[in-house]
Amino acid sequence: MKKLLYILTTLFTISISAQIDKMEPPFWFEGMNKSEIQILFYGKNIAQNSVSVSNNVVITNVTKTENPNYLFVTIDTKNVVAQTLKFQFKNGKKSFSKDFEIQKRKENSANRKSFDASDVMYLLMPDRFANGDESNDSSSKLQEKGNRSLPGGRHGGDIQGIIDHLDYIQELGATAIWSTPLCEDNDKGYSYHTYGQSDVYQIDARYGTNEDYKRLAAEMHKRDMKLIKDYVTNHWGAEHWMFKDIPTYDWFHQFPGYAQSNYRMTTQFDSNASKRDAKYCMDGWFVPSMPDLNQSNPLVLNYLIQNAIWWIEYADLDGLRVDTYSYNDKDGIAKWTKAITDEYPYFNIVGEVWMHDQAQMSYWQKDSPIAKIQSYNSYLPSVMDFTLHDAFGNVFNENNAGWNDGVIKFYDNFTNDFLYANPNNLLIFLENHDTGRFNQIYQNDIKKYQLGITLLATTRGIPQLYYGSEIGMAGDKGKGDADIRQDFPGGWKGDANNAFTNSGRTEIQKQFFDFTKKLLNWRKNKEVIHSGKLTHYIPENNVYVYFRHNDTESVMVVLNNSLDNQKIKLNRFQENLKGFTSGNDILTGKTIDLKEELSVEGKSSLILELK
Template sequence: MKKTLLLAILACFIHIQLNAQSIERVEPPNWWIGMEYNEIEIMLYGKDLATLTPKFDKKGVELVSHKSFENENYLFVTIRISADAAPGSLKIDLYKNEKIALSHDYPLEARNPQRKNIEGFNGSDVMYLITPDRFSNGNTDNDNVDGLREKANRNLLGGRHGGDIQGIVNHLDYIKDMGFTSIWLNPLLENDMKTYSYHGYSTTDYYKIDPRYGSNEEYRNLCDVAREKGIKIIMDMIENHCGLLHWWMDDLPTKDWINQWPEYTNTNHRKTVILDPYSTDEDKKQFTDGWFVPSMPDLNQRNPSMATYLIQNTLWWIEYSGISGIRQDTYPYPDMYFMADWTKAVMKEYPHFNIVAEEWYTNPTVVSYWQKGKDNPNGYTSDLKSLMDFPLQHAVVKSLTEEENWHSSWNHAYEMLGLDYLYADPMNMVIFPDNHDMSRIHAQVGKDVDKTKLAIAYFATMRGIPQFYYGTEYLMADSTGDHGEIRSDFPGGWPGEKPTFTSEQIEFKKYMQTILKWRKDKEVIHNGKTLHFAPDNNDVYVFLRYINDDRVIILLNKNEQNVELDFKKYQKYFPKSKAKDIISKQEINLNNPLQLKAMTAYILE
């Protein structure tokens, strides 16, 4: 009797222990049938899942393998999905001692046939860069969310201010009417950090939109509505690091899931070590494996499951949302060979897609190293099409703010553009006067409106894909360089607030809008060749965009007084007797010397 009771109690205990196990997370949460990337490693997380064995039976789906690391709370299950698999649920049974301990229904969805041919951003586009928390609050109900650490506080420069996805949706018509055709959004994924969480670069969940911005469904709706209006959405991604409070940081799958040091080690930011033939292994390791800041653990992409996780996450967001591009943060900091695999995987799945990378360096020798088609001495290649053109941005600002340099202050911009031979595809570079990490262009040029106009005219017409930061159209400018001030709230983006603009701000917005709307259907600007003329001592920079007989000539007069420009030297390349300035709408006789107004840009077609 006692033995029978003991066995019954033991059986009950075993049953309770088995049932105590649960699946807390499954990533990626689903996949699609008919994708090139059809071998998926599913990460299951829950208590002691590594002690279980997965089995399933579904036509067209094969169990390739399963594995675990030293942490028994993770089980990695690899499946292969054939093209003839039927959409629906894949029931994965997890066995222990020949009995089913747990089951999970894994969704395999039918693929949207339009996803394969997503058209990425290109030379026909003008990007509008938005920091979502600071742009517009379209839903005040999500300003504070239970369970998330940081609450809204608009009085704090580095705090959350309440901007969200609905606020962006509400402004899509405004963005389109300004002449923008794509929107690059700073990261929207969950950033559940205690402070300074609004910027989004400390991800705490790679598969979840931060609820203070909205939901995954709201993000997908934003992409759909924007697409209907002819606007592409570009997602900001970070493969280099996550947030210190990411859910896995309390229970890592393996010690080498992140790059760990005996004591905290910051990256040395020595971006040249990758190309430097004399750099030490220690310096290279510190650059790639050091943490960006103490709150951002450095991900170890040399761990095969981490590499797979990041690639699958990128493909999942493209397929789920239908975004048209990616801006990759801190591109040179992760393992460079992983980044090559990452770009190849994305471009194989989406051949017409585009990715722009951040390589913040003002020397084009360093920036050009990463672009697809670049012939590097060490043989390194990737499928990365586009990079942010920090060298040109830096040179143009120098030209606008410094005095005469060897005949003309425009020489900074002129000579930097002359180094385009270093790039495999300079037309695919993203050019910009400012972004979320630097003072706005109006502040950079000393809040001189005329110089700001010259910058806008330059970046809107030069080769490449222009990007402008939200609020630049209203001459927004910081005074301190503090990132919280640089990312100030967009005027009128909050309920009940009606901004009052000066006549100068209104005029500048129209100026920028005129150029961008004109640019929308100008193939000669989108894909035309570039010819520029060495600036002489009259401090006028002249360049030409052309396709066969379709030609536009841009004149940038930085002189503080009117100047006379003899057009004869340009008529060989612009053989017209008359042209129209698209800014002033005036017709200009090119047979006579041109009278250029002080500090004025001319775009003649």
């Protein structure tokens, strides 16, 4: 009897010791530039085991931390073809195994084409866009349940809802989608924005599955559209499984525990900044519910690099947008960015650098002439053009031009393009999910919207449109974030207004949509807009004139921001008009003679393809 009890006890102990709760990444790929892969094994006292692997694969390093529930095992997958490896764990007489798959890589994966200035990016918040699968509005495994009656609650939008309306986005003329994060966010409330992630290898069950996300990319690629993942390197959520059982004390920044960021990103490059201020910018937490990741810890940095590459490869992504880029450890985030672009040489990554000075934003772009002064290179291909956004927020209410008022703000913004390594690779936008709604600021004045979207679609950079702007959606940020993140009308069964269809749109929604559709679809095939030179002229009488031109094409854009009709003398534009006698107005289809004067109505624009 004692012997039987001993055997049963031993078997029970072995089964307990054999428990691996997490293995990350869950698999890897053959033929990767990053061939050394560090696998995280997590389970009760896993570090007490020795580890080996099958098929003559070399283990190059085993790292243990002060937490015995973690074991980091590095293997070299160079020249390892697609197959299933078996990891053997042994602790005395007890042993168990775990399979790890090396999967076949998509052909020519490394050379994938990313987003660029030929694209128009459509930013959407999945929870607020469309509910394609009502069965996943809540999950038994996640705390917050669906509640559409709560403005800041989960409303049920999901990946299927995006797939269901890809034709709508394509019809509009957008060629890429940036969705706010889709990985699991298990916060008790306010989890719909998904920036406080609790598992970065798992799509939130209320949005769908990992396979659904992969299917979204595949459906988009059938339409020659691109999928951009919103990636967060700076922080996770307090519900992240690793924060509940920290691998190593310095996995997160600790003071000890919580300390608030000072949000002063200038301390990252300010040669006069105190070390304390710089530390509290980089290491301070964004908010108490978002533990700040320590990218200077090699284990953390490698984990984030592998996770990003895994998603790109697994889901077949076309780009990344990185949240709060300039709050990261500046050296760590540069290594992260370079590792990804080394793996994918033509891959574009745009970082959120929410600053209000071109030199300061330029600092964070790859090969910046500003950062070069300090021998720093972020390797980040693109940054978000917040100074242009600032101008969009008030210009069209400034009817009377002054030295600093009106469209001169646009002109002044572009005069600083010399500060950027690549101004054509800036993300430009009227608004996004964190800012005031453009149509709220301008009280749904369609003329002002048309002026804004005209500039957005014809100047240098990569245009980004926020969901719903194209149908006149507004929202007051003063009432809270939920008001600028309202549900798209028609995305839920029973919605009285379905703006996804022409017949379901109101008359004003049709005016917004039809103008946007015409402009963006014209832009699709206009190389002169994608990569042509920008030449602009000092505004007069609140009228801004600029040209996009290359060796074969020239486009003249006129923005009349005054209330009055204007007659524009054309002789001052002869360096760009020489040889052209007329222009086709792409907005009206009319041919306009280019003689001595050009008439432009108040609060209106012209886009002339020169002939």
